[in-house]
Amino acid sequence: MTAQTNDTALMPFDDVLAAYDPALGLEVHVELNTASKMFCGCPAVFGGEPNAGVCPTCLGLPGAMPVVNGKAVESAIRIGLALNCEIAEWCRFARKNYFYPDMPKNFQTSQYDEPICFDGYMDVDVDGEIYRVEIERAHMEEDTGKSLHVGGSTGRIHGADHSLVDYNRAGIPLIEIVTRPILGAGEKAPEVAKAYVAQLRELIVALGVSEARMDQGNLRADVNLSLSPKGSGTLGTRTETKNVNSFRSVERAVRFEMQRHAAILSGGGSILQETRHWHEDTGITTSGRVKSDAEDYRYFPEPDLVPVAPSREWVEELRGTLPENPTVRRARLQAEWGFSDLEMRDTIGAGALGLVVETIAAGAAPQAARKWWLGELARRSNEDGVDLVDLPITPADVARVQALVDEKVVNDKLARQVLEGVLAGEGTPDEVVEKRGLAVVSDDGALGAAVDNAIAANPDVADKIRDGKVAAAGALIGAVMKEMRGQADAGRVRELILEKLAV
Numbered sequence: 001m002t003a004q005t006n007d008t009a010l011m012p013f014d015d016v017l018a019a020y021d022p023a024l025g026l027e028v029h030v031e032l033n034t035a036s037k038m039f040c041g042c043p044a045v046f047g048g049e050p051n052a053g054v055c056p057t058c059l060g061l062p063g064a065m066p067v068v069n070g071k072a073v074e075s076a077i078r079i080g081l082a083l084n085c086e087i088a089e090w091c092r093f094a095r096k097n098y099f100y101p102d103m104p105k106n107f108q109t110s111q112y113d114e115p116i117c118f119d120g121y122m123d124v125d126v127d128g129e130i131y132r133v134e135i136e137r138a139h140m141e142e143d144t145g146k147s148l149h150v151g152g153s154t155g156r157i158h159g160a161d162h163s164l165v166d167y168n169r170a171g172i173p174l175i176e177i178v179t180r181p182i183l184g185a186g187e188k189a190p191e192v193a194k195a196y197v198a199q200l201r202e203l204i205v206a207l208g209v210s211e212a213r214m215d216q217g218n219l220r221a222d223v224n225l226s227l228s229p230k231g232s233g234t235l236g237t238r239t240e241t242k243n244v245n246s247f248r249s250v251e252r253a254v255r256f257e258m259q260r261h262a263a264i265l266s267g268g269g270s271i272l273q274e275t276r277h278w279h280e281d282t283g284i285t286t287s288g289r290v291k292s293d294a295e296d297y298r299y300f301p302e303p304d305l306v307p308v309a310p311s312r313e314w315v316e317e318l319r320g321t322l323p324e325n326p327t328v329r330r331a332r333l334q335a336e337w338g339f340s341d342l343e344m345r346d347t348i349g350a351g352a353l354g355l356v357v358e359t360i361a362a363g364a365a366p367q368a369a370r371k372w373w374l375g376e377l378a379r380r381s382n383e384d385g386v387d388l389v390d391l392p393i394t395p396a397d398v399a400r401v402q403a404l405v406d407e408k409v410v411n412d413k414l415a416r417q418v419l420e421g422v423l424a425g426e427g428t429p430d431e432v433v434e435k436r437g438l439a440v441v442s443d444d445g446a447l448g449a450a451v452d453n454a455i456a457a458n459p460d461v462a463d464k465i466r467d468g469k470v471a472a473a474g475a476l477i478g479a480v481m482k483e484m485r486g487q488a489d490a491g492r493v494r495e496l497i498l499e500k501l502a503v
C-alpha cells in the first residue's frame, strides 16, 4: 500500500519546540557475531558467494528442524544485563507470519510477548546531562536474506528488470532492543537519540557480541517520533523511520521528523502512522508503508523449538563477565587521561571515546589521540558526512601517525598529509610517507646546503643575526623550509643557522 504523498513542508526547529513536546522511541537491531546462525549450523557470515552459506533449515525447507544457538542466547542475556534488564526465567520463540521474498520460511522466528530481557534502562550522557532511557525489551530473532534488484538505475525495486535473493544473511542472529517512549528531552531530542545509539554501540562493542558497524548494517536503528501539543501530556501519532545507518543520521532524522510533523499539525492536518525511508544524501524522510498498531502477524509460539529457560546460576555467572559500567568507566578514563570536563564531553559528543581508547592502546598519548580524532579527522568526517568511526582509518593508523611525529619523521603539517593519504586508500601511514616522499629531512648534509643557500640569498638578515638579533632567524628558517618544501626538521635548521653564523 502506498501512503500519503511526500509532504516536506518544515517548521523552523525553534518554533516546533514552542508549540510541541516530542516523544522519541528507538528500536535498534544488533547483528550478533556468533560463528553460526541462530537456528542452524551455517556460518553467520554475510557476503561472499551468494547462497553458499545456506541449508534446509535457514531456507525453510519442509521437515527441517531448527535448534537454538546457545552462544546467541548468552549474548542476548549479557546485553540485557548490561542494560539493567530483568532476564526471563522462561521464554519462548514465536512465529511472526508475513510474506516477503527475502524470508524463505514465510515467517520470522522472533519473540513476541515473552522476550528474554525486559524492564531495563540506560543512562545517556548528553553534554554532561544524564537522560534515563527506559528499555522495554530486548528480544532474540533472526535476520532476513537480502534482495538485489537488477536492471534499474536506482537499485530499488521500481524500474528493475528482475530481482535476485541472497539467503546467506537469512538466519543470522539479531537482538532487537526497544525503548519505552522517551519524553521530556525537548530541544535535546535529536541529541538524546544520537547519544543513546552511540552509547548503546559503545556498550555492544565493550561486550564483544557484535562488530556493531552501522555502515555495514551490523547495528541498525529505527527512529520513532511523535509530537504532542506542549504540556498536554498525551502521545501523538508516531512515524517510524527505518534503518538509519549512522549516529549523525539518527540526529538529523529526528530533527527532520519533528519539523515535518509540526508543519502538518499546525496546518490542521494529521500524521499518518507509517514507516518512513531515510535518505542520507538529501537528509529527508519519505513515505514508506502505512502501519497500524493492530498489524496482524498471527504470532503463535514456535512449535519446533523448546522454551529457553536460563538458570539463575548461569545468569549470575554471565553478570560476572560484564564490562565496567559506562558511567564509572568514563570517570575512570577521564582521570587516567587527565582530560578536562570539556575535553571529555567533546570526545563523547563526537562519538570518539572508543576510538580514543583504541588509539591510546595502540601507543599514542591521550592528548595526541584526542587532538587527531577531534581535529583533523572530525573535520573530515563533517566534510564527508560520515561518522568518525566510519572513516577509512583505524586507531592503530592514527597512533602510528603520531609516532611518526614523535620520531620526527614528519612534522605536524606533513602528518596531516599522511592522514589524507591513508583516508584516500594509499596504504598504511608508513607507506604513505614512502610513496608521497613526506619524510622530513634532518640530515645535516642536505639541510646544511639549504641553509647556506638561504644565508647567501638573504645577506641583510644574516648580518642582523650576526649582530645578535636571533629572532631574525625565523626569516631564514622560512626560506629553508620553502626550499625543502616543508620537509625539514625546523629545530635542526635553526641550530644550523645559528652555528653557521656563530652566534
Ligand SMILES: [Zn+2]
Residues within 6 Å of the ligand: 037, 040, 041, 042, 053, 054, 055, 056, 057, 058, 059, 171
Ligand atoms: Zn542454515
